[in-house]
Amino acid sequence: MLKQLEVLQNWLKEENKEAIFINDPDNVAYFSGYQSEPHERILALLVFKDVSPFLFVPALEKEDALNSTWEYDVLGYLDHENPWSLISHAVKQRIGDLTILAIEKDFLTVTRMEQLQTEFPGVSFSDVTPKIQSMKLVKTKDEIQKMIEAGIWADKALEIGFKAIKEGVQEQEIVAEIEYELKKMGIKNMSFETMVLTGDNAASPHGVPGSRCIQKNDLVLFDLGVVYDGYTSDVTRTVAFGEPSEKAKEIYHIVLRANEAAIAAVKPGVTAGELDKIARDIITEAGYGEYFNHRLGHGLGRSVHEFPSIMEGNDFVVQEGMCFSIEPGIYVSGVAGVRIEDCLYVTADGCEVFTHTPKTYTTIS
Numbered sequence: 001m002l003k004q005l006e007v008l009q010n011w012l013k014e015e016n017k018e019a020i021f022i023n024d025p026d027n028v029a030y031f032s033g034y035q036s037e038p039h040e041r042i043l044a045l046l047v048f049k050d051v052s053p054f055l056f057v058p059a060l061e062k063e064d065a066l067n068s069t070w071e072y073d074v075l076g077y078l079d080h081e082n083p084w085s086l087i088s089h090a091v092k093q094r095i096g097d098l099t100i101l102a103i104e105k106d107f108l109t110v111t112r113m114e115q116l117q118t119e120f121p122g123v124s125f126s127d128v129t130p131k132i133q134s135m136k137l138v139k140t141k142d143e144i145q146k147m148i149e150a151g152i153w154a155d156k157a158l159e160i161g162f163k164a165i166k167e168g169v170q171e172q173e174i175v176a177e178i179e180y181e182l183k184k185m186g187i188k189n190m191s192f193e194t195m196v197l198t199g200d201n202a203a204s205p206h207g208v209p210g211s212r213c214i215q216k217n218d219l220v221l222f223d224l225g226v227v228y229d230g231y232t233s234d235v236t237r238t239v240a241f242g243e244p245s246e247k248a249k250e251i252y253h254i255v256l257r258a259n260e261a262a263i264a265a266v267k268p269g270v271t272a273g274e275l276d277k278i279a280r281d282i283i284t285e286a287g288y289g290e291y292f293n294h295r296l297g298h299g300l301g302r303s304v305h306e307f308p309s310i311m312e313g314n315d316f317v318v319q320e321g322m323c324f325s326i327e328p329g330i331y332v333s334g335v336a337g338v339r340i341e342d343c344l345y346v347t348a349d350g351c352e353v354f355t356h357t358p359k360t361y362t363t364i365s
């Protein structure tokens with residue numbers, strides 16, 4: 001049995017709950033080793049206090065699940081079948097009547113919740129999310145190794161992207177170039193939709209790459225990540241094409257100082273809020289506080305955004321083995337958009353970053 005699953009079963013015993021219904025595909029993979037994207041179909045893992053767990057999958061995936069490292073029952077359902085009555089039947093077979101079912105409150109949809117309520121009348125529901133979050137927070141050596149690999153691939157992706165910068169090339173073309181080259185090298189998925197934003201488009205933190213063409217003296221912002229063996233990376237670099245304005249250059253150096261100061265402060269015992277403050281103070285003192293309009297960072301692992309938020313006021317204490325991003329940015333419409341992001345893991349007395357693409361102000365010509 002996977003260690004993680006054992007921890008979850010022990011939690012059921014301690015909390016005196018009978019069963020857990022997990023349906024976030026990342027969590028199913030974390031606890032079962034079976035990775036899948038079921039789209040609108042149901043993929044679930046049922047975990048019990050005293051009896052063996054089972055995986056519930058679309059019938060078309062049953063063979064794959066059986067061939068995975070999962071060693072317990074796999075139940076499949078056909079599209080015309082009612083998955084909920086099959087699940088409740090399988091649960092009743094194993095443990096009889098339920099009184100408490102733990103669910104992922106941050107993931108289960110209202111529709112699915114109503115189906116569970118119909119199938120398990122009178123059952124009360126409790127939340128397993130905080131437990132899963134705290135488990136996923138501290139990564140094992142094996143998980144960190146996969147994230148190091150994902151970081152190496154992210155650096156590779158940036159290298160491809162930088163080479164694709166040419167006057168007149170569209171943002172989307174650079175995105176396509178990066179993903180095409182990576183796929184040829186065996187990468188299946190990016191962590192999220194690759195972002196290449198130029199000029200004023202980069203002044204929107206969550207901008208969408210489009211047909212804007214790279215012009216001389218633009219800043220070009222890359223935000224991307226690669227999935228390696230189920231684990232994500234996430235990196236942002238902003239580079240200059242030609243000679244952007246002095247103001248743009250000044251903004252770049254402020255963001256860089258904020259990024260480096262926050263990373264230098266990461267170690268066990270510091271709080272998420274303190275890290276955010278270190279970066280934010282630098283940006284605020286330079287006069288750009290209002291243009292840094294998002295949190296400093298976020299946890300990551302199997303998912304690119306995980307608990308916790310590295311944000312103002314969060315007194316969450318950083319622990320060894322945690323992985324998260326540090327990504328200050330300044331976005332001034334009509335002037336410049338700059339973000340510099342690295343993800344890292346916390347060591348006994350500091351941290352190591354996953355991405356090593358240089359952060360010194362880089363001009364591509």
Ligand code: MN
Nearest residue numbers: 234325327341
């Ligand atoms: Mn990020």
Ligand code: MN
Nearest residue numbers: 223234235341
């Ligand atoms: Mn990012």
